[in-house]
Amino acid sequence: MNHKDLAQDILKHIGGSENVQNAIHCMTRLRLTLKDSSRANSEEISRLDGVIQVADTAGQYQIIIGNDVGYVYKEFAKLIDHNPEASGQIVQNKDHSFKGYFNRFANLITGIFAPIIPAIAGAGMLKALLILLPMLNLMKEDSQTYLVLKIISDAAFFFLPILLAYTSSQKFGTNPMVSMALAGVLLHPNLTALFSSGDPVAFAGIPLKAVSYGASVIPIILIVWLMSYVERLADKLSPGPVKIFMVPLITMIIVAPIGLLFLGPLGMYLGAGLAAGVLWIQQTAxxxxxxxxxxxxxxxxxxxxxxxxxxxxxxxxxxxxxxxxxxxxxxxxxxxxxxxxxxxxxxxxxxxxxxxxxxxxxxxxxxxxxxxxxxxxxxxxxxxxxxxxxxxxxxxxxxxxxxxxxxxxxxxxxxxxxxxxxxxxxxxxxxxxxxxxxxxxxxxxxxxxxxxxxxxxxxxxxxxxxxxxxxxxx
Structure with a gap:
């Protein structure tokens, strides 16, 4: 399989680069958001050498390639001059049926979580190995090497909100650097120290709920979602010469407090509810x-x-x-x-x-x-x-x-x-x-x-x- 040739053929049969709204990949699939999926010739694409199957579902045009999808994606990204910051805008879908809403939700979840899987999988496998090594007497749990490896394995999970801030920014169309900065607020060691002290913490007289946001998922997604509206409003209100600092300033000074006061705790409650629901299914069924x-x-x-x-x-x-x-x-x-x-x-x-x-x-x-x-x-x-x-x-x-x-x-x-x-x-x-x-x-x-x-x-x-x-x- 020639990855470059396959990428070129795929692009030709989906209507060219002008028809590509966004492109990501998972372990086996090239996942495209097309402006007009009717322009894609699925029959021709499925015949290409290296393509296993084509699936147009969940708001995405999915080309199943297999283990070589990462190589094909790199060539495809070059052909469309893929800029994640510019191409991550949400495609407005006017289908208000249940299927339409579900497809958009599935597309959103895929776009946010699929890109972070390599980091999570790699760190998770290292965690598994760190359990195995002491059992085989290959490494002591109190050795400095072990402790450093444990830090490496923990990092992707503890800083998960930062990873999700970036991928969420691609789906909600926000500035990724500002999104990641807002995630940094949740994980700031001084904030953690304030919460850990046991003393009441307040912002503008409103109590903040003491929450540990390390490895959290839903809070930062809600925060970046809110940011998408605030950032657009700030962009409209800010004069041209000062947009470069005024837009992020307005965004951060509004979104960060709301996130700490309301969206962060709400997200933690939702996450706990989701985990409780799964546990209930396991216990019941x-x-x-x-x-x-x-x-x-x-x-x-x-x-x-x-x-x-x-x-x-x-x-x-x-x-x-x-x-x-x-x-x-x-x-x-x-x-x-x-x-x-x-x-x-x-x-x-x-x-x-x-x-x-x-x-x-x-x-x-x-x-x-x-x-x-x-x-x-x-x-x-x-x-x-x-x-x-x-x-x-x-x-x-x-x-x-x-x-x-x-x-x-x-x-x-x-x-x-x-x-x-x-x-x-x-x-x-x-x-x-x-x-x-x-x-x-x-x-x-x-x-x-x-x-x-x-x-x-x-x-x-x-x-x-x-x-x-x-x-x-x-």
């Missing part, structure tokens, strides 16, 4: 919630809606400190798709499908399911059912033993340390759950059977296929 989510995750991924779970997972990791629903269900779903795709690779007679299924299966076992989902299971259909069976069986198991994930990253072979919990069998149970998922899906593919690309019926039985039936299938 228990293993059934995990199993059901594991079974239907392929359809959620198919529409690119899995990013909606990001705030839920982050809230759960903040309190109670682990994710016993989303990440656990993903473990079952990912390994099921991997096992199912490998079964197809072993069973099919078609060389091209064999290659696609093998690479897709390995990718799924490492946490990236789109190649297997789009390249194999959605085309064969029956194998998707087999994967759902594998995910369901594994989902019941990991749900019953109350498996926990401690890092927000797609579960796979390389990321299994996210299930390490000192002093428990959590990691062992995670491995067992993964094996159950892959093996059950693998066996289910053989039992259910499928039709490969050459329309040769692959069955559990070794009985010959009649000439009449074979002709009909062609």
């Amino acid at each position: 228990g293993w059934a919630a995990v199993a059901i989510l594991a079974v239907f995750l392929p359809f959620i991924v198919m529409f690119g809606m899995q990013k909606v779970f990001y705030p839920v997972v982050i809230a759960s990791l903040a309190s109670p400190g682990y994710d016993a629903l989303i990440g656990v269900a993903m473990l079952a779903a990912n390994f099921a798709q991997g096992g199912g795709a490998l079964a197809v690779s072993f069973k099919t007679k078609d060389p091209k499908l064999k290659q696609i299924a093998m690479s897709g299966g390995i990718s799924a076992l490492f946490g990236i399911t789109e190649p297997a989902l789009y390249g194999v299971h959605l085309k064969l259909k029956k194998t998707l059912l087999a994967c759902m069976i594998g995910a369901g069986v594994s989902g019941i198991f990991v749900g019953l033993i109350k498996l926990k994930a401690f890092v927000m990253v797609s579960p796979g072979i390389a990321t299994m340390p996210i299930f390490i919990e000192k002093g428990t069998s959590n990691f062992t149970f995670a491995i067992i759950g993964a094996v159950i998922s892959a093996v059950v899906a693998f066996i289910a593919v053989y039992i259910i059977g499928f039709k490969d690309a050459e329309n040769e019926v692959v069955q559990k039985s070794n009985e010959p296929i009649s000439t009449t039936e074979n002709t009909r299938n062609r």
